[in-house]
Amino acid sequence: MSEHKIQRRMTIRNLLQREKAFLIFILLMVAFPFVLGTITGTGINHGVTKFWQGQLIVFFVMAVVAMSYDLLIGYCGILSFGHAAFFGAGAYTTALLFTHWAPSFSTKYRIFIPGGGDITGILIFAFVILMAVLASVLVGLLFSATSVRLKGAYFAMLTLALAEALHILAKASDFIKWTGADEGLHGVPVPAWINPTQFRPRFYFIALVFLFVSYLFIRRFTNSPAGKVIIGTRENEERVRMIGYNPVTYRTLTFVVSAIFAGLAGAMFSMWNMSATHSMTSTVITVNALIMVILGGMGTLVGGIVGAGLLQAFSHFFYDWFGPRWPLMFGLIFIISVLFFPYGIVGTWRLKRLQIKEGWARLIALLAVKKE
Amino acid sequence: MTKNIILRAENLRKAFGGLIAVDDVSIEVQQKTMHAIIGPNGAGKTTLFNLLSGTMPPTKGKVYYKDNEITSLPPHQRAHLGIGRSFQITNIFPNLTVLENVRLAAQALGGDNFRFLSHVGTFGDYIDKAMAVLAQVGLAGQENVYARSLAHGEKRKLELGIMLACDPELLLFDEPTAGMSSEQVPELIEIIKKVVNRKERTAILVEHRMDMVMNISDFITVMSQGNVIAEGTPQEIANNQLVQKAYLGDFYGELL
């Protein structure tokens, strides 16, 4: 919603100034395991400290999913219901390669650096991640190719269909040997050094760095010359075209960047769970991304992080309070937030204005029976 | 370039279903002149602009820019050739600041568009260019205002600013004063006169305000119901019986 005033010199100081809230958040997250570990006396790799790190890992990964979705919907104005396809492509590629390719490769070949050190494991890891990114970028390119011809709701429906096709593929019994079909892939042999059960704090910090780097990259991307054209495309496609930009090119770029991060998040998620299941390609992923972005504030990037945190917290506490019916309560909160803070939490914060009166008006309009 | 013709349209036709908005129109625009296109409401002026700027494909006919055919070139490629256009219905970036509206246009032809890891703030040239354009169109001091909250007259200035920031060689103005009150018009005319700077640029100006056209243009094409009904110098047009009947009648009627 609000574009920053352009600052000419990007000194470290004004970078720190502008990203203060985010940096404080990261520092808190860095301190978290140590503080909680000390308070509870469990140490950082045991008990509740370990459990809460697990919750936060999911939050970090989902925050990246939300940001990648915000890039599409909030910055480029593209309504896509197929985000699960990017995430799922990353997740499945990772799990499939670790299960079916990496073990046989590493028994057949070993790669050494000149000094004699064995780097096979690192190379396999890098290759798997690269392939996961590549797979979701391919899906992204497929989406952007269809966006040339279809617009708005029609495009959204097609992305929904494409993502659903991937979902069906993941469940298909034809590939049961590879994907485990309905069961999914479990006990994926991820590299031992990243094993989330054994090395919880390590995985925690990798996920935190992943969130940190993703945020900085996407933030810079949205502030770059290319990013500004993407925002322009959202605002007024005809005018962008008339001043010499091809909107198709910039939409494609947005899809690629969005798919890269959603795919990486998928890879992280599958390593975290040491599995890939069809739920990772289901529309629930897309709906969650949509909810996180709307709740946090579209086109703000940090909104996605806030939304992901809230959704994660709600899903945890609401389950305790309301049992399996918790989504119902959450849905209610979501409706209220859309009515009263249409710009999301971050957007409303920036506007410094609650829409209480407008909110009631919207609620009444929603409930009122139209008289003919 | 043959006879310094920067833009040539040959037998252009545009039909919307049964309605023929532009019917067999041929025009030639001399380089470094101000060429006006006038005509009553619905004459097909904006449609002609859509064909010249590439927003719509013609049903028939050809468009040449500097002797090269551009009939099927998309608008962004025409922009790169040096064709700029402003819109009759204000067509700006409402939720961006005034500066960003113009900066985006200044950046368009600069070759840094795919830099995605550098902050826009480090590309000072585009900001300077945008600031200069804003000063030129009389919007200095409004840089950080959101475009949507400008007054109508200011939006019209921004509309011009966006076109000018691309530094086009050929400027297509579609009723730049549309919707402005008559007190605001002279200022805008001065701006147009200044920026068109005849030694540098060529302009095609669609206008309703006859007084303005008569004063500042070198050549006038008169359209009515999709056809060109007359062309010539302002003097010739003022004396043309056909034009007086189709259009000028009202104008002189108003004056008397």
Ligand SMILES: Nc1ncnc2c1ncn2[C@@H]1O[C@H](COP(=O)(O)OP(=O)(O)OP(=O)(O)O)[C@@H](O)[C@H]1O
């Ligand atoms: N996209 C369109 N679809 C259908 N008809 C159109 C379209 N654009 C224009 N027309 C019709 O074509 C005719 C010419 O319209 P145009 O806007 O080109 O006229 P104009 O000379 O610019 O008029 P004005 O002075 O009112 O701006 C009108 O009858 C109009 O209704």
Ligand SMILES: [Mg+2]
């Ligand atoms: Mg018109």
